[in-house]
Amino acid sequence: MNSKSTNPSGTVGSLTQSDLLVVIANTVQDRLFLLQVEAGASFRFLCINDAFLKGTGLTREQVIGKRIDEIIPSPFHAFVHGKLQDVIRDKTTTLWTEHAVLLPEKHEGEVAVTPITDETGNVVQLAGVIRDINWRRNEEEEGRELTCHLIQLQDEERRRIGRELHDSTAQELAAVGMNIGLVLNRTEGGDTTNDTLLSDSLAIIEQCNRDIRTLAYLLHPPLLEDAGLSAASHEYVNGFSQRSGINVTIDVSPDLGRLPTATEQALFRVVQESLGNVHRHSGSTTAAIRIWREDDRVILEIKDQGHGLPPDMISAEDGRISKVGVGIAGMRERLRQLGGRFTIESNTQGTTVMAMVHTKRNEL
Ligand SMILES: Nc1ncnc2c1ncn2[C@@H]1O[C@H](COP(=O)(O)OP(=O)(O)O)[C@@H](O)[C@H]1O
Numbered sequence: 262m263n264s265k266s267t268n269p270s271g272t273v274g275s276l277t278q279s280d281l282l283v284v285i286a287n288t289v290q291d292r293l294f295l296l297q298v299e300a301g302a303s304f305r306f307l308c309i310n311d312a313f314l315k316g317t318g319l320t321r322e323q324v325i326g327k328r329i330d331e332i333i334p335s336p337f338h339a340f341v342h343g344k345l346q347d348v349i350r351d352k353t354t355t356l357w358t359e360h361a362v363l364l365p366e367k368h369e370g371e372v373a374v375t376p377i378t379d380e381t382g383n384v385v386q387l388a389g390v391i392r393d394i395n396w397r398r399n400e401e402e403e404g405r406e407l408t409c410h411l412i413q414l415q416d417e418e419r420r421r422i423g424r425e426l427h428d429s430t431a432q433e434l435a436a437v438g439m440n441i442g443l444v445l446n447r448t449e450g451g452d453t454t455n456d457t458l459l460s461d462s463l464a465i466i467e468q469c470n471r472d473i474r475t476l477a478y479l480l481h482p483p484l485l486e487d488a489g490l491s492a493a494s495h496e497y498v499n500g501f502s503q504r505s506g507i508n509v510t511i512d513v514s515p516d517l518g519r520l521p522t523a524t525e526q527a528l529f530r531v532v533q534e535s536l537g538n539v540h541r542h543s544g545s546t547t548a549a550i551r552i553w554r555e556d557d558r559v560i561l562e563i564k565d566q567g568h569g570l571p572p573d574m575i576s577a578e579d580g581r582i583s584k585v586g587v588g589i590a591g592m593r594e595r596l597r598q599l600g601g602r603f604t605i606e607s608n609t610q611g612t613t614v615m616a617m618v619h620t621k622r623n624e625l
């Protein structure tokens with residue numbers, strides 16, 4: 262501690278040093294405890310911090326002065342006593358991992374216990390920390406793992422449905438179309454109503470076949486695997502512009518080359534999802550896509566000139582975007598998995614989506 266801020270009586274401001282230690286202990290989010298070692302291999306709680314009480318749901322009165330056996334569930338008594346005896350015997354800080362002692366179900370804790378000795382070298386107290394190492398995992402990472410798993414499942418499912426539609430349904434429809442064409446050829450001129458019905462059916466089947474092929478393509482763009490991000494994006498943008506009436510320009514730097522499959526997949530999905538959002542949400546009649554390299558990064562930008570994200574999605578404080586849908590959450594997660602970055606900037610003049618991935622030229 263800085264001696265200038267400590268006066269001779271050992272106080273800092275209005276706090277004594279022991280008060281300060283209490284403040285610090287209660288700021289620590291891990292569970293801290295101090296045990297008195299008593300005869301007969303008994304251990305009694307002398308001190309605990311707020312995180313200990315918060316984590317166990319007990320009150321200070323329920324813990325202080327109590328033997329550990331009164332606090333810890335009986336199935337773990339032998340385990341904990343064994344560990345504490347190890348600390349006393351070895352006279353050194355001891356670490357272990359445990360699953361259920363004073364921890365919520367399914368959590369794992371890292372425990373560290375340090376012996377405190379008296380002048381004669383006897384261990385009189387034990388100071389310990391329990392860190393709930395699964396806390397963040399449960400809250401945040403399990404959500405991410407789930408999203409990641411869902412994205413993978415979604416990709417596989419899309420690929421499967423896309424192939425099925427293309428290889429099976431579209432071929433069968435084409436066969437039915439051919440049969441109807443043959444029937445029409447043979448009976449044409451016999452009955453006008455029949456002729457009209459057959460040629461209408463033929464037209465409907467051809468339209469269905471086109472729709473199915475488009476859908477199959479959207480679900481699983483074969484060009485992406487064969488020809489890469491640039492070719493697949495150009496082709497996608499052409500089709501999108503025709504269908505939506507939105508004028509989309511695309512500018513891919515000539516030195517882009519092929520990227521790792523996962524990167525191409527992720528960036529292509531960002532193109533698809535973002536153009537879908539431009540169409541559905543932005544009100545813009547134009548959009549511009551750029552993909553370029555900058556040092557060892559590949560950057561994708563999709564800009565529209567629409568009215569921007571709804572104001573309640575953008576925090577007035579820090580500009581962060583919340584209340585996102587599955588689309589934005591999925592794009593973010595895909596980029597996060599690749600160690601890249603995903604950002605959205607939006608105002609009343611339009612929205613810009615950017616995705617950045619680190620990639621080396623020869624990393625394929
Ligand atoms: N380009 C855009 N322009 C305006 N608003 C947008 C744009 N992209 C996304 N949004 C807003 O963000 C919301 C969340 O988007 P998204 O996560 O893709 O989910 P969804 O498209 O299913 O609604 C949209 O509902 C929309 O309000």
Ligand SMILES: [Mg+2]
Pocket residue numbers: 534537538586588589
């Ligand atoms: Mg969307």
